[in-house]
Amino acid sequence: MTVTLTAFERSPDGGMGLARDTRVRWALEEAGQAYEVRPVSFSAMKEPAHLAAQPFGQIPVYQEGDLVLFESGAIIFHIASHHSGLFPDDANARARAITWMFAALNTVEPPILELITVKFLEGDKPWNKDRLPLVFDRIRHRLTQLSARLGDADWLDGAFSAGDLLMVSVLLRTRPSGILNEFPSLAAYVARGEARPAYKRAFAAQLAFNTAQPAA
Numbered sequence: 001m002t003v004t005l006t007a008f009e010r011s012p013d014g015g016m017g018l019a020r021d022t023r024v025r026w027a028l029e030e031a032g033q034a035y036e037v038r039p040v041s042f043s044a045m046k047e048p049a050h051l052a053a054q055p056f057g058q059i060p061v062y063q064e065g066d067l068v069l070f071e072s073g074a075i076i077f078h079i080a081s082h083h084s085g086l087f088p089d090d091a092n093a094r095a096r097a098i099t100w101m102f103a104a105l106n107t108v109e110p111p112i113l114e115l116i117t118v119k120f121l122e123g124d125k126p127w128n129k130d131r132l133p134l135v136f137d138r139i140r141h142r143l144t145q146l147s148a149r150l151g152d153a154d155w156l157d158g159a160f161s162a163g164d165l166l167m168v169s170v171l172l173r174t175r176p177s178g179i180l181n182e183f184p185s186l187a188a189y190v191a192r193g194e195a196r197p198a199y200k201r202a203f204a205a206q207l208a209f210n211t212a213q214p215a216a
């Protein structure tokens, strides 16, 4: 059955892969699943037709027959649950891979999103310059803990899993800030993710999609 992924008609990052459709594309590529992409404009994202699929007016949306899902983490969990390549066969290892999915989204990503907020939504606030170092320190704290846990392993828990896919995707959001350079083992971990053929296909597809869109 055809999978359709709804993504930005034109990602604000110009196709640098930071929008959350990239992580879903990556999961579909790791699972060997073909998909189509439906572009949505910023205005259409706030219209009833889109809100019926994504109540928060965002992307991505995943559609497969009469199944409509939102939340990139839930979409990736669905893909991983129905296809091989993203979850280990062993039940306990699979549960640990799911734990790392939640850790990526619930523990590591929130301080990183705070940095996005500080930089892009609070830049004009008088207290912004006082808040920025606090946000950086909270990110450093989590990255220090993550780096200690990863050690010299290739992936977080044995073979590559959906937990690594989400963790690498979350860490990629820090790249513009440069903070990842303070954590060489995490930078190498992210580079291993980017070196995966499935990631390369996903990145190339979203870049081609974004550059093919007609100019605004």
Ligand SMILES: N[C@@H](CCC(=O)N[C@@H](CSCc1ccc([N+](=O)[O-])cc1)C(=O)NCC(=O)O)C(=O)O
Binding pocket: 011, 012, 013, 014, 018, 019, 020, 021, 045, 057, 058, 059, 060, 070, 071, 072, 073
């Ligand atoms: N929890 C949801 C969050 C979805 C979400 O944040 N979607 C963003 C795009 S991915 C976040 C994002 C946006 C832009 C860049 N960029 O660099 O240009 C990177 C990431 C969105 O639709 N934003 C539009 C809106 O809220 O009106 C999920 O994981 O699916």
